[in-house]
Amino acid sequence: MNETDLTRLLTRAAEDVRPTRPAAAGWERARRVRRARRAAGAAAVAVALIGGGTTALLHRTAPPLPAPAVSPTSTAPPVQQPPATLDQRDDPLGRLGGRVGTPLSARPVGRALALLQPIDRESGAAGTIRILGDDGVVRALDVVTLAPTRDADGNEAAPLKPGSLSPDGRTAAFAQTGEVVVVDLTDAGVRRYPLAGYLEHVVWAGDRLLVGDNDTTYELDRRTGTARPLPVDPWGLVVPEPAHPGDLLSLGSPEDLLAVRRFPAAGGSPDRRPVTNDELPTGYRLNEVYGRGWQRGDRIAEAGWITTGTMSGVEGVAVLDARTGAVTRLLDLGRKDRAKTCCEVLGWSADGAVLFRYDLGGLARWQPETGEVAWVAHDVDGLVALPAN
Template identity: 30%
Template sequence: MRREDVKTLLGQAADRLPEPDLADAAWAGGVDIRRRRRRSTVAALVLVVLIAVVAALVAGFGGGRAGISPPTTLPSVLTGQIPPTGQIAGLDFWIAPPSGSEAYLDRVATPLGDSLRLPNDPAALQDEPLDQIAAVVLSDPPGPFEPLLLGKNGRWARADVQLTEINTGPPLSAGAVSPNGRFVAFPQHGAVIVVDATNAGVQRFNVPAQDIRSVSWLPDSDRLLLGGPDVAYRILTGQGGFGERSVTELDPSSDPDAVTAPYRLGGGVGQVQLLRYAMNGGWFLTAKPELPAEAWVGQTFTGGNTAARLLVSSRLPQVVTAASRPQMVAAISAQPNRPSRLLVLGETPSATPPPTPGPAAPEIVREPGCCFVLGWFDDNTVLVQVQGWVISWELSTGKVRRVTELEVSRVALGPGIRG
């Protein structure tokens, strides 16, 4: 190819290319610039609005206009609090969900699971000891009762102990598990048997009275209180007695379940007292709450500085019942600056109007003795046994949740329930 032929060939190749539309290119460039400018303008406007909102909030909470006070609490819908239903004897009270609705409540996750039932083949405690007890149940008759211990890890173990029935039935008291979760105590005729879950050790302590019905540990987990009709004892189970007798007789009570520590709650209308236990063997007055108590059920359990026990009342205008007397969990604070609260366990009313054909459905009645306090999940949450269930009541919010469905006749809970 000659040099002078290159120019001719380039010209022929260029003739085959489409001619660019410079007007379209200019228009596309202008649209792109306009979009960028629009986005910048919108961003600037959003920033101005945010600055204005922040300024308004600062002005409102920092004083703002005269006569306008900033809110001091968040709305209950934001905090999750349930407003109290009303007041009884000057104390806020909540109505618990009706009997039969427990399965539909939110659940608290614990080693107890959805349903607490007897294990099929638990290991021997001496072979697989437990660090901390979550719950204790007893084997079914016939034959002697055997303790079955549930650890905080969800594992069951059987203690090699033969227990006999006491005057009130199976020998398991709600206060059986020590505060440290290591020991469990069982009332027997004229004695108490203590099992160490960490090494399967067993101790027996004899007492003069034969009819022993309740056990309650002191906070140190080294001493145990026993209660029976008009008798009470303190048992030293640990090593820190410093000359203390192993069995000490205490001031008795006609109510065996009233013998508890560190607080006990009891007394009739106009005479209700919150008493604190002292190591000299007596209880001293801490508070006199105005409660409409005609009777008390179960033991007193203490969380932090609040004592909880279930009371039975006469008819109250604030609590509508058709077939039973009101029952309520009283959570009474030992500190004057902390509020005391009540949880009413009402009855489920009959169907209104009645289905046709046929009569109205009967009330689901919680009779006295069906329900009682089992302990505390933490210092803010009480654990309560109701018909066939364990529920929790959160004092700070009023919320009631389900813990587990009971397929056992009796249960005692320990600190290992927190897992």
């Protein structure tokens, strides 16, 4: 038997011999497995680091892709109705009906959220104007005594108007016969601007102040006190969005045809778009508007009387496309237990809801894109002015 055959014989014999120390052999095999796993793990980490570094480098050198634009979608039909019982929404305006805590002269505001002039339901007497500050405190306007506005025939109205509060909430303006009174709410200062006429309207267009009598709108230069006439109907003048105060819009029916008119800031003839109801279900239409219209982008919110197919003269709130005159949304408020001109629009909220007077003593908000209608404030009998958003 040569050496090679002897080696083969001994190898076969050893294959069936179990190790004399099986535990030690097992641990040795386990150590070998662990070493192999560590090596594989280290290699994987190295690959990941290299890949991650490459990815980070690519991210640094290549600009990120822009996020896709998301268009708001509407989940509500064109014609909507409020629920029988409205939910109460937590809103800073909920404090507007609270008690007066201090006069303005003793504690001016940083910014006013709203103005309120209480009106007695029985006598119709107007009370002292109140100011709700951004600190939640209600103040009394004590630095000026305001008379009712009046026309040439002697008809009177309370001096607070829906457009009285400036968009930044720092200034309030009041039309008076023969003058305009401007109050700086941050220092309680008062300035008077003489302007001939039976003045009744005030509207802020950004930081521009527009004042109107029965048939003329003026732009008042508060630095010089001079005023220039504008070819805009003061009754139909829409409160502009503060970010776009250039062109002015009006909504009304001076020619027995409801229409949206756009008056270019550069001058020239206005663009006129008749109001249409084609986007509403058959039988629904906006017949007439009242109160002040409010602009937000290319939309106008306005209260008015509507036809619902079987009934006319129904109270409602409409949203119109200012570019085309089309009524795109309609809130049908019905006729049950509703006083005439119950539901004047008071502006837009920051999140795109329409704020409006809802019956006696209450303010509500309507979200046209979802159909939500909720209470915002109670116990606010009287006239309310909100800043344009």
